[in-house]
Amino acid sequence: MSPRLWLLAILALAGALAPSRADAHGVETCAQGFFATATTERPQSESQVAGTHQGSVVCGYESASGYSQAAEEGGTLQSQVLQQQMSGSGSNADIADAIANGHAFDKHVIGEGMNGDIGQSEFADHIQAVLDNPTMSQSLSAGTSAFYDEASGTVVIVNPAAADYGTAFVPKNPLQYFQGLK
């Protein structure tokens, strides 16, 4: 066998012995383009399960927003996504405060009576609770992220490019709306 063939054989053997992606704690690594999405779903308590949802990690990374991160199950994805979107400079509480002090409070809480008669600080607390523990979350196009809370029907969309960092509201058909977002 020629030296070149020996080299190819060694490289092939090394590739076969390398750990697979599935071994790495279920971490998904997808090189993606504009359509990158990461969708997670937290386990539902009995009282929260009103419908059947298939929870799964769909895929990995949002190149449009310039971040690259492992998609993980549970409550870590959303906080990691947000922290990376804020370049490590903020927390879910900061984002919730920014959204609650933006247009969403006047438009959706005052204007539409979302969540009844609550103040801005309660609104911020509610947004943070959704960000901390969403029923489902996904990365969207253009660097935004969406978080859905089944119990209240609230959808929080985090948009780092917006002055008030996004919005929070209860759509007409919350689950369908969340699932229809791209």
Added chain:
Amino acid sequence: MKAFDLKNRSVVIELSDRELILINNALNEVCNGIDVPEFETRLGGTTEEANQLLREIGKELKKLAPKEE
């Protein structure tokens, strides 16, 4: 967007992924986000037609998304 092959009752349109997402999200807003009074009168189609179009666009976007390995 490029429109070509215009026929009597149809048109073939080429859209970028961003343009298709924009249309998807706009349809999602009127179908599931907000209440649109007089939907058919204002939009020129029923909510069922709009929802069907939204589903079809969603399917196309899924095809464009990279496959999970």
